[in-house]
Amino acid sequence: AQSVTQLGSHVSVSEGALVLLRCNYSSSVPPYLFWYVQYPNQGLQLLLKYTSAATLVKGINGFEAEFKKSETSFHLTKPSAHMSDAAEYFCAVSVGRSGGSNYKLTFGKGTLLTVNP
Amino acid sequence: KAGVTQTPRYLIKTRGQQVTLSCSPISGHRSVSWYQQTPGQGLQFLFEYFSETQRNKGNFPGRFSGRQFSNSRSEMNVSTLELGDSALYLCASSSSGTPDTQYFGPGTRLTVL
Numbered sequence: 001a002q003s004v005t006q007l008g009s010h011v012s013v014s015e016g017a018l019v020l021l022r023c024n025y026s027s028s029v030p031p032y033l034f035w036y037v038q039y040p041n042q043g044l045q046l047l048l049k050y051t052s053a054a055t056l057v058k059g060i061n062g063f064e065a066e067f068k069k070s071e072t073s074f075h076l077t078k079p080s081a082h083m084s085d086a087a088e089y090f091c092a093v094s095v096g097r098s099g100g101s102n103y104k105l106t107f108g109k110g111t112l113l114t115v116n117p
Numbered sequence: 118k119a120g121v122t123q124t125p126r127y128l129i130k131t132r133g134q135q136v137t138l139s140c141s142p143i144s145g146h147r148s149v150s151w152y153q154q155t156p157g158q159g160l161q162f163l164f165e166y167f168s169e170t171q172r173n174k175g176n177f178p179g180r181f182s183g184r185q186f187s188n189s190r191s192e193m194n195v196s197t198l199e200l201g202d203s204a205l206y207l208c209a210s211s212s213s214g215t216p217d218t219q220y221f222g223p224g225t226r227l228t229v230l
Binding site for chain 1 (some may be wrong): 218
């Protein structure tokens, strides 16, 4: 079974500082990896996804993540934080069932990002 | 294209009652998944439907059930509500259910008193 661990339930950065949100996964087969963002009282919005193409994935709002198989990691970064980035971020892994007909998402516990002025 | 819509957005029920939540996927999407989000357990997969068939199910009791209609709209039902069922229930749709992007709705906030 697959699993996701997000290190740090709460990360606080200053506006303009580097954002680094950590995600490690466990999967017995090649995974598909996702980062979602959730703003208060809203659903989840996809930031980016890795599906076995380029290991460095660029997403929306200036975010990017790098898939490192040797470290089983998929950390999310953004060079310069903006106040509007304050939200909760979820890393998720998806592994197909036999036959590849379905992929369910397994989520990490989430990391709440606070951006200080 | 309209996004995933969920109704109602908020719901208050009492223990022992049952509830039905509705999800309309993005037009053309045939896969609908349901997730429960709570502060303690985080986001947990409930089940997934594709072309009116349940293809995958999470580890939830039988009180949680769902169905999908021919127009891909889906409903989720919870019977004999318990206090622990209070949660945000999220619906997501994707075009095929392969590692395609799942698009989430705003959720239904269920409070059980």
